[in-house]
Amino acid sequence: MASSYWLEDGHTELRFRALAGRPDVVVIGGGVTGCACALALARGGLSVRLHEARRVASGASGRNGGFALRGGAAPYDVARSDLGVERAKRLWGLSERFIDRLEELAGDAFRRTGSLRLAADEAERDALLAERDALAADRFAVEWVETLEPPLADHFFGAICHPRDGSIHPARWVRRLAVLAAGEGVELREESRVESLSELEASEVVIATDGYTRGLLPALDAAVRPTRGQVVATEPLSTRLFDRPHYARGGYDYWQQTPDGRLVIGGWRDASLETEYTSEEATTPVIQSRIESFLRDVLRVRAPVTHRWAGIFGMTADRLPLAGRVPGREGLWVACGYSGHGNVLGLACGELVAASILGEPADELEVFDPGRALG
Ligand SMILES: Cc1cc2nc3c(=O)[nH]c(=O)nc-3n(C[C@H](O)[C@H](O)[C@H](O)COP(=O)(O)OP(=O)(O)OC[C@H]3O[C@@H](n4cnc5c(N)ncnc54)[C@H](O)[C@@H]3O)c2cc1C
Incomplete structure (x- = not known):
């Protein structure tokens, strides 16, 4: 449970020659x-x-x-x-x-899926539209998605799509x-x-x-300041809800559905910013409960959580x-x-x-x- 879903992928034995x-x-x-x-x-x-x-x-x-x-x-x-x-x-x-x-x-x-960054409120929508305009002005591929499907439509105000992600x-x-x-x-x-x-x-x-x-x-x-990120993965869902990585609130929250149907979802670091500046690779109830509330209340996913883990990145x-x-x-x-x-x-x-x-x-x-x- 307290290990990364990704690290369960069949471990390839690394064969190499020792250097003389x-x-x-x-x-x-x-x-x-x-x-x-x-x-x-x-x-x-x-x-x-x-x-x-x-x-x-x-x-x-x-x-x-x-x-x-x-x-x-x-x-x-x-x-x-x-x-x-x-x-x-x-x-x-x-x-x-x-x-x-x-x-x-x-x-x-x-997988070349593109990515979708969602606007969680009107201010984020304005920020994303400004980013869309700047990318388009410099001739980078970008799209705006005005109409979102449920359950996202009830919580978000449009999204910017980066098609080459x-x-x-x-x-x-x-x-x-x-x-x-x-x-x-x-x-x-x-x-x-x-x-x-x-x-x-x-x-x-x-x-x-x-x-x-x-x-x-x-x-x-x-x-370089060690910074912790926390993630969970669910059992495979019976339906495909997301065809590409989604993120919101300036990138604080992110999720995607794997090819085998699991939801991998992480973030909410800002629920406890100071404690997340750490090199301790451990999950915490505060962040884990935020992730799980979003999973249940916003994404309306009922599948059990099978994996919880933390990782450290350098800021x-x-x-x-x-x-x-x-x-x-x-x-x-x-x-x-x-x-x-x-x-x-x-x-x-x-x-x-x-x-x-x-x-x-x-x-x-x-x-x-x-x-x-x-x-
Ligand atoms: C929860 C989380 C979510 C993230 N999500 C994304 C994302 O979706 N997209 C994205 O682009 N980035 C994401 N990142 C950031 C991304 O994962 C990292 O920036 C990237 O993996 C860094 O790779 P790296 O090889 O530089 O470092 P790492 O993968 O951290 O590798 C560093 C390695 O150095 C080893 N090491 C340390 N000290 C020593 C030593 N003294 N001797 C020998 N070995 C040592 C460690 O064991 C470690 O394996 C995320 C990070 C976290 C933690």
Whole structure:
């Protein structure tokens, strides 16, 4: 019960070769970021060892809502005013490209469904319409849904549809990435926690530990705040209520129906914001009862809850990831702090950091420059 539904997916035994001698690169963390980075580095010809404290995908990558969304944690119109039009466009374009990349690599762990963000009140409706207008002005595909079906019609005031978004089975996807990485010669050391950077023998080290980052680099611990998200899954429903991921209240609440009919629903962190800034991977009655009330009273779902779990993600002050070279530390790289929006950006940042290490730095990394928080 207190485990992620996604992590029950048949565990693939990871077969890999142990490296003889010192690797070119050590990657710390076996989630989407670390596995994507390791795979890209190995494909680029470097020898790579990846250390994962538990099993591949045991962190946020195997515990999340399964939404593959474009963009960052902020809505597009907000990103435009925070970052400027050109940088926001570049970030959204990057994320769309990496949803395509995810589709290419993930097989049946990805479905191109689109996503629906609902307006919970008139103010959110106005905000979503502003986002719709900004996306359309910059020629990103977007649709407005005015008429919702029951039971949503009784509670929400229209929705913005992002047609190129998708749904993933996150644990299956990340294990698939790990299998690809192992096939390219990456040494995948599970149950292998790195206690200190000084124990590592490699000229390049990548920290890919998102909200689980602790004790490796004090500046990173200060810049990335561990934040808990809680989720439940139900028994399969007899009817299909939702054909794509739905989210509401600025992304605080989210749910989707899996291909086998279960409802996976999470969020309501704002019911107890301060206690949810924690690295303790535990569910709490306050948040769980909010999720369950919504399930019963709003979505009118009666199916029993079969799984309850928590995961930790890393929040940054500006809600953008920190990805790139750590200032003042030769050979040290970081990719984390996705602020709850890392399924697509984790893949992107993992691959972009790998490209930099391989001597092909992409301009797109500039917006994630860790120097803004670690400098
Ligand atoms: C409840 C919840 C719901 C979410 N929903 C969504 C969503 O729907 N869409 C979305 O885009 N994002 C979502 N996110 C965010 C997303 O899951 C993360 O941003 C993403 O998975 C980060 O991947 P990662 O590989 O960077 O980190 P993780 O998957 O967290 O992996 C980090 C790994 O590092 C390991 N580690 C830590 N320290 C060490 C060490 N010292 N040595 C060795 N290994 C170590 C950990 O064990 C862990 O496995 C959600 C997050 C949570 C918690």
